Amino acid sequence: MALSGERHLSWRDVLLRERPRPERIRLRPGAWWLAVSTVCFGAFMGQLDASIVTLTYGSVRTEFHASLAAVEWVSLAYLLTLVALLVPIGRLSDAYGRKLFYLYGFVVFTAASAACGLAPSLATLVAFRVVQAAGAAMMQANSVALVATSAPRERMRTALGVQAAAQALGLALGPTVGGALVATLGWRWVFGINVPIGLVALVAGHYLLPRTRSRQQSDGFDWAGLALLVVATTSGLLGVSAASGLPVPGWGVAGLFVLAAGAGWAFAVRQRVAAVPLLDLALLRVRAVSSGLIGALCGYLVLFGPLVLVPIVLTGGGSSELTAGLVLTALPVGFAVAATAADRALPAALGDRGRCVLGALICVAALVAMVLAPLTPGPLVLLLAVLGLGLGIFTPANNTLIMGAIPARSSGTGGGLVNMARGLGTALGVALVTLALHLAPPHGVPDGPRWAVLVLLMAALVAVYAARSGPRAGARAGARSRT
Missing domain, CATH: 1.10.287 (Helix Hairpins)
Incomplete structure (x- = not known):
């Protein structure tokens, strides 16, 4: 009878059914690590795309005869769609299944990446980026939630650090791979590289990700x-x-x-x-959540601002896209090192709030030095690496404070809030750096880039304030219920 029931499932039941992991995988002692590793595919893929795209600006401007303000919408259209969709998709995922939305996100993202590589015009490219962002939102709205609900509570910060390192690896490879692709095969291959990664991640997610065990009833939208x-x-x-x-x-x-x-x-x-509000204002009234979201926005503004600024400054000074990409790699490499090694290198007594403050202060110091130092490859490599170290200490601890204060049944919504703050910070990093370069263009002395660095410095100072104003202790032990 069971087999007969399976045969008569409607197409809707098949498409909306969240399938479990194979039993032999679910019962493995380290099954949660397999789930976290699979989520890292999406983290890697999203950040690889984000860091690669900024290196295409020059080639896209030339091919489509467009201004920098027009070309930046290749990034902004993507980021705006993310900001709009992350929270609603997080809510839907809490109700209908995080694994389901995550896997369909890979399908949409991978197909749209192929379409971006074939775009015949700037308008078409921007439109395909909107579709690509819809797929990315389905992945990113669930990535933090999948990690937080898969890992044991005592290993959550480590698991979120590994996910942050995967993001950093994508960011690290993006400038180098993107610079090489643009310089050799052309900008279109920057989008094509997502296709094989997406196919591998889709298969891995099907077999290794757990079903959603704690769901939140959906009463409307x-x-x-x-x-x-x-x-x-x-x-x-x-x-x-x-x-x-x-x-x-x-x-x-x-x-x-x-x-x-x-x-x-x-x-x-x-x-x-x-x-049925889109945002649960009760969550925003929790100090760990509200201050953490402000910190997440500022952290990603500081992280992504240099991804726009550095290629423009270096290629404008005569360096190649490949050189700019290699220099820019120092930022995410520093991020990855700190995100994975902070637990071992920092004293155990330094809690998440202390790590947030420390990481944000390191960012401030690096950006102050960047205002004063020449923006040439040598100094930039060192300062970007230090900036990455600060962000790598700050981000996992900040995410842990936020997710530790959110009940497990609302993990998708909480993850959507975190990623919405990241997306808005990323979009502001792109937009404000471009604005600073436009309003204060370089004339002999590079005033425009200096103003752009000052914008990033102000964001880092806000992150310090947000970290210091957060709760002095971690989230209450009973704040989350694990099932």
């Missing part, structure tokens, strides 16, 4: 809240981009910022009165 969030984030970043060189009159730029502020205010009001 706040479509009006989603629309307001999209309007607020899109108009705000479009305003920054317009001020960076898009052919938009001054009154249009002001109007975009007014629209962003109005939509943001309406979104906040909507979340207070909606029966």
Whole structure:
């Protein structure tokens, strides 16, 4: 009878069914490590794509005869879609299955990557990047939740550190691989590299990821809240981009910022009165969550700002894309080293809050030195490595504070919040660096890049403040229920 029931499953049942791991894998003592390692595929893939794309700006501008402000939307369209979709997909994943959404995310992301590599125009490329971001949102909204619910509580920080290291590895390989691909095969192959990685990750996820054991009932969806969030984030970043060189009159730029502020205010009001709000405001009232999300936004602004700034500065000074990529690799390499070695190198008595403060202060020191030092390959390699070390200490500890304060049944929503903050920080890193370069272009002395570094320094100082204002102790032991 069971076999007959399987035969008569509808196509919807088949597509929406979250399949378990094989029994021999589920019962292995280290099964949680297999799950974490599989999530690292998605972490690696997403950051590889993010760090590679900035190196295509010059070639894309040349091929499509576009301005830098127009080309930056290859990144911004992707990031805006992420920001809009991470929280709603996190909520849907909590209700219908995190593994299910994660695997379908790989399918969408991989197919859209192939389409980006074949794009015939800049507008088409941007459109395909939106689709690619929808797939990335399905992966990223669940990545932190899958790690946090798979790993034993006492190993959560280690597991999140490994995931952060996988992200850093993607970031580290991105500039080098991207620079080599752009310099040899062309910018289109930058997107094609995602295809084989995505296929391997899809197979691994099917066999190694656990089903969702703790689910949250879905009682509806706040479509009006989603629309307001999209309007607020899109108009705000479009305003920054317009001020960076898009052919938009001054009154249009002001109007975009007014629209962003109005939509943001309406979104906040909507979340207070909606029966099923998009954001759980109760989570945001937890100090570990709210201060941690501010830190996550600032940390990723500091991480991704140099990915735009350094290639522009070095290639503008006569260096090749490959040289720029090699120099930029120092940042994620430092991140990876700190994310994996911090537990062994730092004293056990230094808790997550202390690590956040320490990591953010190292970032401040590196950026102060970057303001004063010449922005040439030699000094940049050292300073980017130190900046990466600071971020590698800060990020896993900050994520642990956030996820440790969120109940297990809301892990997908919490993971979506973390990744939304990351996505918004990344988008602001791209947009604000471009704005600084446009408003203060270099004339002999590289004033534009200095202003861009000052923007990153201010974000690092906010991260220090957020870390210091967070809770002095870790999340309550009973804050999470593991099933």
